[in-house]
Amino acid sequence: MNRAKQAVLLVGSPKGLARSTSSRRAAVLLDALQDRGWAVSKLHIHAALRSQEDTDVLLAAAASADLVILACPLYVDSLPAPVIRVLELLHAARTRDGEETRFLTLMNCGFPEASHNDTALAICRLFARAMGWTWAGGIALGGTGMGVSGAAWHKVVRLTVDALERGEAVPDEAVALAARPPTKIWLYMLAGNLMWRRQAKKNKVRQRLGACPYAEREHS
Amino acid sequence: MDAQRAVVLDGARADDPWTELARNALTEGLQSAGVRTEILPLWELEIAPCTGCFGCWVQTPGVCVIDDAGQTVAEAVIGSDVTVFLTPVTFGGYSAELKSALDRMISLVSPLFTRVRGEIHHRRRYRIYPRLLALGLLEAPHAEEEAVFGRLVERNAVNLWCPGHAAGVACADDGEAALRATLDRLLAQAGVRR
Numbered sequence: 268m269n270r271a272k273q274a275v276l277l278v279g280s281p282k283g284l285a286r287s288t289s290s291r292r293a294a295v296l297l298d299a300l301q302d303r304g305w306a307v308s309k310l311h312i313h314a315a316l317r318s319q320e321d322t323d324v325l326l327a328a329a330a331s332a333d334l335v336i337l338a339c340p341l342y343v344d345s346l347p348a349p350v351i352r353v354l355e356l357l358h359a360a361r362t363r364d365g366e367e368t369r370f371l372t373l374m375n376c377g378f379p380e381a382s383h384n385d386t387a388l389a390i391c392r393l394f395a396r397a398m399g400w401t402w403a404g405g406i407a408l409g410g411t412g413m414g415v416s417g418a419a420w421h422k423v424v425r426l427t428v429d430a431l432e433r434g435e436a437v438p439d440e441a442v443a444l445a446a447r448p449p450t451k452i453w454l455y456m457l458a459g460n461l462m463w464r465r466q467a468k469k470n471k472v473r474q475r476l477g478a479c480p481y482a483e484r485e486h487s
Numbered sequence: 488m489d490a491q492r493a494v495v496l497d498g499a500r501a502d503d504p505w506t507e508l509a510r511n512a513l514t515e516g517l518q519s520a521g522v523r524t525e526i527l528p529l530w531e532l533e534i535a536p537c538t539g540c541f542g543c544w545v546q547t548p549g550v551c552v553i554d555d556a557g558q559t560v561a562e563a564v565i566g567s568d569v570t571v572f573l574t575p576v577t578f579g580g581y582s583a584e585l586k587s588a589l590d591r592m593i594s595l596v597s598p599l600f601t602r603v604r605g606e607i608h609h610r611r612r613y614r615i616y617p618r619l620l621a622l623g624l625l626e627a628p629h630a631e632e633e634a635v636f637g638r639l640v641e642r643n644a645v646n647l648w649c650p651g652h653a654a655g656v657a658c659a660d661d662g663e664a665a666l667r668a669t670l671d672r673l674l675a676q677a678g679v680r681r
């Protein structure tokens with residue numbers, strides 16, 4: 268009997284498996300893989316890095332998987348620091364050079380244009396190459412995925428899983444569908460600005476939203 | 488006129504000879520240009536990772552809610568004329584040490600959105616931001632990693648409202664003369680050597 272293919276999802280948002288938007292989107296992909304008979308598991312990078320034992324579990328899970336999926340938010344045009352740490356550790360511990368591990372990344376950013384994720388995806392692709400892994404492609408969501416409805420996301424997932432099962436990378440159609448910005452960018456900006464002001468008001472700092480606490484030089 | 492101030496965010500933890508040489512050459516380059524230089528060895532500072540709470544925007548605007556060296560580094564950056572990144576080129580990006588400090592710096596911009604060259608970014612919080620100089624270190628030349636590194640620095644400069652930026656990679660295989668040439672170019676491009 269064939270061994271079930273193994274997929275491991277590494278979530279790289281500090282918000283954790285349940286609250287992170289990246290994690291929630293990736294969970295749909297993981298469920299779809301499971302429905303097709305894959306053995307799946309999920310690990311939270313930030314939690315794993317808190318102990319050596321959990322870090323070792325994560326490194327071992329990634330090393331033995333057929334497919335490693337990284338899902339994380341874009342932080343300052345790149346991957347969040349703990350995600351980079353895990354990539355560094357995986358690279359330092361690599362043993363299966365040339366063996367068939369595939370690596371897929373799902374990036375999710377706050378600005379409406381999915382293209383902000385390009386540098387982070389390029390980093391992931393170069394990491395895959397340095398590991399001797401096969402790059403299975405990158406999916407980028409802009410505007411925290413607000414332009415991509417649940418139905419559209421299910422289509423992205425279906426196209427992706429079909430491709431993965433054929434041994435191919437994420438198809439262009441799925442990438443393009445996921446990259447859809449929120450329909451009205453001006454409205455996204457307006458609503459975003461309103462939300463920040465509301466949150467600041469709730470915390471009684473509305474008047475200080477634009478404060479410059481380190482502005483020594485500004486006054487000199 | 489006051490001397491320029493530089494802060495070096497040293498995210499190059501390795502103590503191999505190439506990193507040492509690059510660190511020393513960078514410091515000498517800044518000091519010989521008369522720049523007041525502060526070096527922050529990031530791996531010693533134990534900067535906690537950003538928790539993504541946005542408290543630095545909506546609870547204590549402009550200051551991260553985690554009370555550790557991440558705050559000090561952000562303050563040093565905004566108080567500098569030139570912020571310098573020193574890092575091994577890690578798959579085209581920065582080391583985890585440098586990135587940990589950088590993730591804590593969204594406090595330096597406003598949460599409010601604006602358009603920059605047709606793209607959405609955050610508005611500036613401060614009137615003046617530092618120029619950005621980034622020196623990446625590699626063992627051997629790697630065209631793609633070097634290109635991604637350059638793009639990343641450029642993107643960071645846009646998001647952090649840096650009025651100028653310069654990025655370069657120095658490879659151990661290319662030797663010391665090439666390192667010094669790269670540094671000369673970066674110092675000139677970042678307006679350190681006037």
Ligand SMILES: Cc1cc2nc3c(=O)[nH]c(=O)nc-3n(C[C@H](O)[C@H](O)[C@H](O)COP(=O)(O)O)c2cc1C
Nearest residue numbers: 280287288289340341342343344376377378411539
């Ligand atoms: C420290 C930090 C840095 C960020 N940097 C960027 C950025 O450079 N570009 C961007 O579009 N969004 C940026 N964001 C926004 C996040 O990518 C966005 O909120 C994302 O949807 C969070 O996903 P999560 O729920 O999976 O954590 C940043 C957020 C934080 C907290």
